Amino acid sequence: MGRYADLFWMLTRTEFRLRDQGTLGGFLWTLLHPLFMFLILYAVFTRMMGSKVENYAAYLLIGVVQWNFFAAATSGGLTSLRRKAGLISHFRFPRVLIVLSSVVAILLSHLLEWLVLLVGLLALGLRPGAGWLLLPGIIVVEAALAAGLSCLLSVAAVHLRDLERAWGIALFGLFFLTPVFYAGDLLGAGGRLMLYANPVAAVIEATRGLLIGPPPTSLAVLAPAAAVSLTLLAGGVLAFPRLSRGIVERL
Amino acid sequence: MRAAVRAERLCKRFRHTLPRYDTLVGRLRGLDRGADTWALADVSFEVAAGECFGISGPNGAGKSTLLSLIAGILEPTSGRVETFGRTNTLLSLGHGLQPELSVLDNIEICGILMGLRRREALRRRDAILDFAELGARAELRLAELSTGQAGRLAVSTALHADLDIVLLDETLSVGDAAFQAKCEAAFAGLGGQGKTLLAASHDLELLRRLCRRTLRLSDGRGEVVEPAPAVLFIGNSLTCEEKGGNGDRRVLNDVPGLVSALGPGGVAVEKVVGDGKTLQDHWEDGRAVELIRSRSWDFVVLQEESTRPLADAEGMARSVRLFNDEIRKAGARPVLFMTWAQRGEQADQDLISRIYRDLGAELGAVVAAVGSAWAAAIEKRPGLDLHAADGRHAAPRGSYLASRVVAAVLFGHGGKGGAAARLGIPPGDVRFLDAVAEECSGR
Numbered sequence: 001m002g003r004y005a006d007l008f009w010m011l012t013r014t015e016f017r018l019r020d021q022g023t024l025g026g027f028l029w030t031l032l033h034p035l036f037m038f039l040i041l042y043a044v045f046t047r048m049m050g051s052k053v054e055n056y057a058a059y060l061l062i063g064v065v066q067w068n069f070f071a072a073a074t075s076g077g078l079t080s081l082r083r084k085a086g087l088i089s090h091f092r093f094p095r096v097l098i099v100l101s102s103v104v105a106i107l108l109s110h111l112l113e114w115l116v117l118l119v120g121l122l123a124l125g126l127r128p129g130a131g132w133l134l135l136p137g138i139i140v141v142e143a144a145l146a147a148g149l150s151c152l153l154s155v156a157a158v159h160l161r162d163l164e165r166a167w168g169i170a171l172f173g174l175f176f177l178t179p180v181f182y183a184g185d186l187l188g189a190g191g192r193l194m195l196y197a198n199p200v201a202a203v204i205e206a207t208r209g210l211l212i213g214p215p216p217t218s219l220a221v222l223a224p225a226a227a228v229s230l231t232l233l234a235g236g237v238l239a240f241p242r243l244s245r246g247i248v249e250r251l
Numbered sequence: 252m253r254a255a256v257r258a259e260r261l262c263k264r265f266r267h268t269l270p271r272y273d274t275l276v277g278r279l280r281g282l283d284r285g286a287d288t289w290a291l292a293d294v295s296f297e298v299a300a301g302e303c304f305g306i307s308g309p310n311g312a313g314k315s316t317l318l319s320l321i322a323g324i325l326e327p328t329s330g331r332v333e334t335f336g337r338t339n340t341l342l343s344l345g346h347g348l349q350p351e352l353s354v355l356d357n358i359e360i361c362g363i364l365m366g367l368r369r370r371e372a373l374r375r376r377d378a379i380l381d382f383a384e385l386g387a388r389a390e391l392r393l394a395e396l397s398t399g400q401a402g403r404l405a406v407s408t409a410l411h412a413d414l415d416i417v418l419l420d421e422t423l424s425v426g427d428a429a430f431q432a433k434c435e436a437a438f439a440g441l442g443g444q445g446k447t448l449l450a451a452s453h454d455l456e457l458l459r460r461l462c463r464r465t466l467r468l469s470d471g472r473g474e475v476v477e478p479a480p481a482v483l484f485i486g487n488s489l490t491c492e493e494k495g496g497n498g499d500r501r502v503l504n505d506v507p508g509l510v511s512a513l514g515p516g517g518v519a520v521e522k523v524v525g526d527g528k529t530l531q532d533h534w535e536d537g538r539a540v541e542l543i544r545s546r547s548w549d550f551v552v553l554q555e556e557s558t559r560p561l562a563d564a565e566g567m568a569r570s571v572r573l574f575n576d577e578i579r580k581a582g583a584r585p586v587l588f589m590t591w592a593q594r595g596e597q598a599d600q601d602l603i604s605r606i607y608r609d610l611g612a613e614l615g616a617v618v619a620a621v622g623s624a625w626a627a628a629i630e631k632r633p634g635l636d637l638h639a640a641d642g643r644h645a646a647p648r649g650s651y652l653a654s655r656v657v658a659a660v661l662f663g664h665g666g667k668g669g670a671a672a673r674l675g676i677p678p679g680d681v682r683f684l685d686a687v688a689e690e691c692s693g694r
Contacts, residue, residue: 006369010360018351086347091364092323092339162274248325249265250273 008097008104015105030109031116034068041181053183058124058212063180065117066204069110070146071171073103077150078157078167081244085251095247096240099154103147107139114139121211131210131218138207141222145199145229151236151243158247178204199225253335255416255447256298256321260330263291263316290316292471293330298449298464299663300336300415301442305458306451308468314451315343317468318418321449336415336447340365342405343420350394354385357393358408365412375411382437383407384430399425410437417441419450423457435461439582443615460582463549481546482510482661483583484522485539485574486554488644489590489653491524504645509654512670514662529556530570539574543581550661551578552619554588557643560606561599568610575614585616586660591625591649594642600626619660621653624691628652628684635680647674652684659692 019026038061050056080102081088081095088095114135122128157163177194178201179186187194194201202225209218236243265288272278290313298304306314319325320332322341347364348357358379362372380386383403385396393401402425409417417438423431438448438461452458458465464477484490484507492503502508507520523539525532530553533539543551553574559567571587578585589607592599604623611618625637637649645653651671671681 003363003366003368006363010363010369014349014352014356014360018349084347087364088347089319089324090341090343090347093364159273160275160278162276166275245326248319250268 004094004097007093008101011097011101012104012108015101016108019105019109027109027112031113034064034113037068038064045181049182052186055124055126055212058121058126059183059208060181061117061120061124062207062211063178063204065110065113066142066207067175067178067180067200069106069113069142070200071175073106073110073143073146074149074153075164075167075171076102076106077146078153079164080150081154081158081247082251088251089248094241095244096151096237099150099240100147100237103143103150106146107143110142111139126211129213131213134210135207137226138203138210138222141226141229142203144233145203145225148229148232148234148236151233151240155240155243155247158250174198174200177201180204196221196224199228203229253300254297254333255300255302255336256296256304256332256334256449258297258317258321258330258332259295261291261294261317261320261327261332262289262329263313263320263325264289264328265316289471291320291327291468291473294466294468294471294473295330296466296473296475298447300447301445302464303438303442303448303450303462305462305465306449306468307453307455307458307465308451309453312468313471313473314468315341315420317466317473318420318449318451321416322418334416337366338414338416338418340409340412340414341418341420342409342422344398344402344422344425348393348401348405351392353390354380354393354396354404355389357404361405361408362412365409365414367412379404379407379411382410382433399427399430402426403430406434410434410441414446416447416449419448419452421452423450424452424454431457439579440615442584459547479516479518480514480549480661481519482507482521483542483548483551484520484524484554484588485530485533485551486522486524486588487528487556488524488526489557490552490554490588491522492526492644493524504639504650504653506650506654506657509650509670509674510658510661512673513654513658518662527556529559529567530574531566534570534573540577543574543577543583548578548581548583550586551581551583552586552588552657552661554590557590557593557603560590560603564606567606571610572614575616585614586657587611587616587618588653588657589618589620589622591622591637591645591653594638597626597629617660619657620691621656624652624656624687625649627691628687631687632683635683648676648680648684650674651676651681652688655684655688656692659688 041064042057042060046056053059077099080099084098088098153163153167178198184201184205196202202221206218206222206225267286267288294317306317308314316325318341320327321334322339324341349360355376358376359369359372362375363369380389385400385404388396402422406422423434426434441448450458450461464475466473467476488504490506494501494503507522511518511520521542523533523542553571555567555571575585587607587610589604592603600622604620607618610616628635628637635648636646637652638644639646651674654670
């Protein structure tokens, strides 16, 4: 077990360093993407949404950071097995570690983003309340969702080489089906349904509820998303040895 | 003989796919998937712990596939492969290293992947760098290194990672001559630590130097090729006693001849013996060393003059060490022929045995415990005449027992009948001596 812990941490660190060159400058680059996205969306939509949503800047910032994590973690997870083909075909070890370490490496940047985000939210006038204490739980759900999905996507991507493209398009569509820059209730009854069917939307909405308000509804939204995410992760990890049989030949 | 790798009716089929099949679009269009290849079709073999085992064959013969199956990276289509000991790595070119990270980081990564704890990998990093001779380049990105240098890094890490079974896929050929020689010495040393090496290569010369047995693969089928072993005996009349002159030459106590008869077919034996000669005499004489270097021996059996362990153990150890170095350099394995005590001097046997065993342990050499076997036989059947009339040399039963113990150590099995009949030993005694020999050769 200890050996696999060392292996997992090593894979995660390697992944993290390869992406950001392990430097502060590298991290700033990863920060630039959500920041840019935020500025553009804010400039375009603040007039339309500003009156409908309380503290639109904070609302948008939370959505952008969380959406970005979901998109980056699943895209990275999807290609993880392929990117590590060399390791897989030369060493025997639990291959799920590759997928998980890919997601956790992105989670590490995401945690740093959260730090910056929290400072930003304070600057935007939010005051910490009891709801903020649930933030670690939210992050666990985010990570579980991304990791669980990545388990499935990574194996599928080995068998279907163009899945990476397809997932890129799917993410583009999903971005508009998730209330990142608009308010969920704009869509009416369909919008509420979507919140329950789309765990990413549920997580983002719940986070906004906890940080901006009002909290009670947000927990009701979060519970099913948390259940789905944790089940997906547990199932993905447990089934991974079976799912990944025969992938070495396909890499 | 403990097995390290055992393959039974191993088959591996690759289901090929044409380039566009592995895509969403390809599946939807129902593209043809292409043909199958049986990379391995019914391959069975066993490798003993401590053995250097070669795998040869042309490109595409299934060498890498076989090694990947042994490492547990691929799964067999049918049949099975068992490994006894730690192995999880296939060492080959284009090894799973990270070109963008430094040499130091890659050693750490590689060590952990080979199963070391991080702490251990970091602790051994300098030794690995040293062996790979890359100390001056430790901080460089791996991508800056040449292919050969990167290959050296992987091999060096594997040698320091406590793998019980090392799987080499054509890795050595990239190292330069000096590094190759160093690796060959290191691999030859693995056997002494009970570690096993499986080396795949189409460099037959390299395999011949490194391995005694080779699995020859072609079209997915395998055949183990085993050259007849060659054994050189160095000793005196306790190894072989020649009496008489030109017209009337008789060979008494012919252990080399009996060992050859007991071993698998075609064993080549050669001997350098002389009445009363010590190993020091042989060393100074020079002929023994000349013979050791003259061809590739599998084993060189060293028998010291029988009173020397008692009279001058230090001198004996010096001679054995000198011979040991020479034998190892020639790529053979030394075997120490433990002599027996003289009749009525059984008390000496403990000391003689201990001296041989200590030397064996020190040098990683096998001890053929002939003396212990004699002592055991004499204790069980005091009436059985192992000693010749002079009380020092061997009578036929003694020769047979000695040969039986040596053969068991060399070939790992009891040997064939017939040899004893030649000496005129009755079957009952043969069974008894066989049992004693089995017991004393640790089988």
